Amino acid sequence: MRIFRPLLIASSIATAACTAYAIDLTPRQQIEARQSNFKDLGGAFKTIRDQLRLSRPDPIAIEQAAHSVYEMSQAHAMWFPKGTGPESGYETDAKPEIWTDAQGFASANQRFVDAGAKLYSLAQAKNIDGLKQHVPAVGQACKNCHDKFRLPQD
Ligand code: ASC
Numbered sequence: 759m760r761i762f763r764p765l766l767i768a769s770s771i772a773t774a775a776c777t778a779y780a781i782d783l784t785p786r787q788q789i790e791a792r793q794s795n796f797k798d799l800g801g802a803f804k805t806i807r808d809q810l811r812l813s814r815p816d817p818i819a820i821e822q823a824a825h826s827v828y829e830m831s832q833a834h835a836m837w838f839p840k841g842t843g844p845e846s847g848y849e850t851d852a853k854p855e856i857w858t859d860a861q862g863f864a865s866a867n868q869r870f871v872d873a874g875a876k877l878y879s880l881a882q883a884k885n886i887d888g889l890k891q892h893v894p895a896v897g898q899a900c901k902n903c904h905d906k907f908r909l910p911q912d
Pocket of ligand 1: 799800801803896897898900
């Protein structure tokens with residue numbers, strides 16, 4: 759076991775460093791990270807939609823993208839710490855309602871959490887027909903939140 763101890767310690771330090779980093783982001787860094795995460799999320803969802811349009815969708819590509827969507831669906835409520843709305847003075851489409859209607863935001867979030875989990879489980883099962891049926895529900899979960907909590911897009 760001794761051989762492995764340095765590795766364990768190294769990985770604990772790395773974990774602690776990452777945690778500290780996430781907590782120490784400034785509002786501006788937090789907003790930029792959030793915007794970049796949403797681009798990744800949109801990209802992963804697009805990969806799935808594009809694959810499902812092909813005559814022979816690639817189940818591995820779908821599963822990888824669905825895993826990304828799933829992970830981001832689990833994490834994304836944490837991308838909105840207090841102080842990262844328009845009051846920060848930085849450019850953001852996040853509406854103040856995210857924080858003033860925390861319950862509404864939590865329930866919109868939960869809808870996406872559920873849709874993301876189902877998406878990933880269908881992808882793991884390589885259930886192409888099930889995915890085709892479920893993808894619109896995922897899009898609706900995105901839209902539901904955007905309609906209430908994101909500034910209208912031009
Ligand atoms: C996407 C994406 C969104 C949602 C939304 C669904 O692919 O980037 O924001 O789907 O358009 O209505």
